[in-house]
Amino acid sequence: MLKPIEKLAKIIQIPTISNPDLKKIDYSQFDKFEKLIAELWPLVHQKLEKKVFPLKAIVFEFPGTDKSLEPIVLLAHYDVVPVPGIDTKKDVTKQTAPGWDFLPFAGIIEHNKVYGRGSLDDKECIASILEATEQLLADGFSPKRSILLCFGSDEEVNGHSQEEVIAWMKQNKINPWMVIDEGGAVVDDALPAVSSKMAMVGITEKGVSDIVLIAKAETGHASTPARNGSVTRLAKALVKIEKHRGQIKMSQVVIKMLQTAGKKASGPMKFVYKHSKGLSPLLSYLFAKMGGETEALVRTTTAPTQLQGAPAHNILPPVAKANINVRVITGETIQNTVDRFKKIINDPQIEVEAIMKNDPAPISDVGGVQWKLLEKALHKSHGDVLATPYIMLGGSDARHYSKICKTTYRFSPFYMGKDQRSSLHGFNEYLQIDNFIKGVEFYKEIIKGSSLKN
């Protein structure tokens, strides 16, 4: 029989790469994945009811003994982002890729770690949820409220597969009691002057959108250019947006995060965090100055990611386009941001249009029975670690669920060092074996806590 970590290694070997263009997805890999998990976790497949949705979300129902209780939903996604340089038409387990120190899809286990794409995002959650369920089934355990394992197939490209699952839930009047999706991790360097480990539990997430700027102008030959062509105006617009950033805002969620962290802070910062509400103007100013992750907590961020001009080097482009990836802070909306861009750019010949519209997610409740269950599971699996509410900066499938469940939490129950966090969507993803086992323990405790009520 394979060890739990070996099962994770096996599922890493299948390149379930999603793509915003559904026609470009190799669904045969997703079918292979579905077959493989049936072999690796046989009891889950024998004893639970499985449902596969058109866009390949896979849902298992671990039926509860008390049908009057609403279910706990454990979310994860089995698609991964691509690894540039890997040819998925050939055997991926044998290929190297630039920037990687090991084979990205080989699922190598060495030095007490498992290596590969998806080992942190998010196949470790899939494997630990399935392993927790498998072990409890082997013990003959039945949960009191039902547990739904909902595995999305396209989280990395906007998560429509989970929308199908939610539509099915609505049809069947299923209102989740609690949802846990991937999200923040256990970290030891979240904030200055806090050295003890904190579990960052996302209780909301920033909105995400791609806003496109379209500059139009007369076309013509590059040998006789008119002034202020589409490219020049587009460039000016981008510079203005870079200069006039969004307002700084300290949301209730960040204040809550700082107050919680304050309990573990040392030195003068203990006082600052404790009084973060009164000091929020100063703190938000400092956060914005620090840049990076801290700045992203207090303002809507704008990242120009793609530019498009003429189809040839000597043509004046009639249309020049820029894509700006925008992450919207709680309290603002995507429409606000579009309106703000229009005002800043102040050029009637530039259109501003949002092509993806996910506003910031609603804020989940903290402190109730569900939160306490999460804390209890965390302490059992990870010891004395502080559960800290925070705003998730990236997007997750949980945003769909937070519309139907007020206790939707975004938390990956694994320790992640700074190098591991920066490997997400990048190079050299890996997870330690003991770390993975703690994740399995966490999910077991959550399932065992299904008898709690509020």
Ligand SMILES: [Zn+2]
């Ligand atoms: Zn993910």
